[in-house]
Amino acid sequence: KTPSSTRQESNVDKLLGGLLVPGFDERSCHSRYSSAFYSKNVTRLPSAYLIKRLRKQEALQRRCGPGTEAYRAAAALLRYRHRVGLNDTTGGTCKYIVLVPYRGLGNRMLAVASAFLYAMLTDRVLLLDRATSLSDLFCEPFPGTTWLLPRRFPIKNLQNLTGEVKESYRNLVQNNSAASVSGLGYVFVDLDHTCTYHDKLFYCDDERQFLHRAPWLVMRTDGYFVPALFLNPAHQEELDRMFPRKDAVFYLLAHYLFHPTNKVWGLVTRFYNSYMRNSDEKLGIQVRVFDGDTPFKHILDQILACTSQERLLPEVVTQEPMLPPPSTTGARSKAVLMTGLSSWYYENIRWKYLQSATATGEVVSVYQPSHEEHEFSGKTTHDMKALAEMCLLGMTDAIVTSGWSTFGYVGHGLGGLTPWVMFKPENLTTPDPPCRRARSMEPCMHAPPFYDCRAGHGADTGKLVPHVRHCEDMSWGLELV
Ligand code: GDP
Structure with a gap:
């Protein structure tokens, strides 16, 4: 059962522990008081x-x-x-x-x-x-x-x-x-x-x-x-x-500040209800490619290697298993939400799980809400899709993100999820290891200062206090842990 179908209205804290104030007009912004129904516990x-x-x-x-x-x-x-x-x-x-x-x-x-x-x-x-x-x-x-x-x-x-x-x-x-x-x-x-x-x-x-x-x-x-x-x-x-x-600084600030407008929230909830709500488990895979918009085999390999090594997706078998009639299988279902500008990675992974049965007997369904092909930031409909997808990523149970991507940071940050980060490939080759579990659900600061304010001179700012460390995906970046 999914959290949203089992959690009674009375058990859901719409105000997120006092983060939000009551009294806003609910009709003009549905998401404000209903986002709690789509997330796991705060x-x-x-x-x-x-x-x-x-x-x-x-x-x-x-x-x-x-x-x-x-x-x-x-x-x-x-x-x-x-x-x-x-x-x-x-x-x-x-x-x-x-x-x-x-x-x-x-x-x-x-x-x-x-x-x-x-x-x-x-x-x-x-x-x-x-x-x-x-x-x-x-x-x-x-x-x-x-x-x-x-x-x-x-x-x-x-x-x-x-x-x-x-x-x-x-x-x-x-x-x-x-x-x-x-x-x-x-x-x-x-x-x-x-x-x-x-x-x-x-x-x-x-x-x-x-x-x-x-x-x-x-x-x-x-x-x-x-x-x-x-x-x-x-x-x-x-x-x-x-x-x-x-x-959880970003998690709290984001849930306080960012309430999608009704148009965006409509996209989010309709997609969620159609493809994600009834699955036993939800995995998000955010694919962001910085080397161009054409499909890259080394990135598909990276996604497959990461999800396999970290046991996020099941292996497939070559022989067709004997299956009992559909109504009696009781197989676990896994919804995989993929996001990306290209649909190529999604099509390959979807085909993998259509073509072959899983070794675990799980049913894996793969979805991707849009494939915009190119970035058109600032264009309203394009941005709306982007926001809806970040929200949907935040509604998964586990998430794989692309290193260096602020889109990914927002996705896992909204969900309060510590991601598996795929390292940014160098020289068009699959990194080894392909990914690693991050330490924190916080975004990475890409252009940090290299200066110790107290001492008044240059310093390695990832070593000054225990809760500010270098990021997994960018060695000079800083993140809160
Ligand atoms: P970053 O470049 O990965 O750090 O993320 P940004 O969000 O700042 O900029 C990338 C922009 O490209 C997004 O805001 C979207 O407009 C677009 N984009 C990138 N990936 C996706 C995706 O998976 N889905 C959608 N709909 N748009 C995307």
Whole structure:
């Protein structure tokens, strides 16, 4: 029996242990209060302190968000680039972080989760640039306000800002001009994976030093930077209280923030009910290929080697077994959810289990919701399919992911699943071993700092604290464990 068919409505905690608040209109966002029915028990419960901080952040977002007097005053200040009048007239100063997410959907979701945690740590209101399709994909997470940046925001072309602009954090640090922050309308923080040593000093920044004087931070990032926040002494105490367990930060933030819109949730639930619900076990296999969109035999071999060695899929036999009539078999069923831009891997694996019986007698059914062939990030329908598939991956019992893929990180992160990670192939050959069980369900930070904030010099940041380690799939990356 599947969790969803056995769990009674009354036993399901729709609010995920207090992570969510009641009171939102359920019809406008079905997923918000029904996602609990599609997952196993909550993998990690939020701490009482995290719940308290979330409620505080919601109040801040409402008090300072778009449409409020405080927002108008702060936006006017930005428009005129001077600070006259930002005092008591605003009913208390509100500070903001505007996130400019970009690249694929996995990258964007990791960026949003990271910026949200940073906003909580520094008492800033989080607002999202609208340039990408995020508003078609996700419901509003905060009650009574919006997290979308108003269209008439004074800074235009946020997507084109770079670390070169005079407002950049890089520039302030490089030119020792932190004192001039009061004269700037905003500070731009560039955390792109190609950002520089000086940009990354942001990760050691103690807000209280000078950034607190910047009412507006604009941040551009394409990845998960939460592990770096855990290395900053300024945030350590607060993070310890919020997350007594360090391995479920993304899981909790994602379940708080990401509620697919009804259109996406329709895709998810219909697919789940059609192909996954009635199976005894569900395995996810996420195939992401970085060498091009044509099918590669070495990657098919890698998937087969991994699932065989780790006993995630049964072997097949060459002889046709004698089978009893279908109604009496009682065979265990395994649904395999594959995702990928190509359908070739799926077709091969599906054919393998159609062509031959399994040695265990299990019935293996293989499905793939879409095959988009190429990446078209930013296109709404394409992104909707991507999100639906990440959600479906999160509804499996075990998952194999492709190393380096943020799409995969979100899939296993949403499910609270520690994945088997397939190593990224080098020179078009199947890696040996093909995969390994990860240590944690956390995403990997791809462009970490190499600097010890406490000691004030360069260091191996995977060795500074026990809960921040190098990732399995990227030797220099950092993940929480
Ligand atoms: P990453 O490039 O693997 O780190 O993941 P991203 O999500 O950031 O970017 C890849 C993008 O390609 C996704 O957002 C999708 O738009 C598309 N894509 C990649 N793999 C899949 C897949 O399995 N299914 C779907 N529907 N889209 C995919």
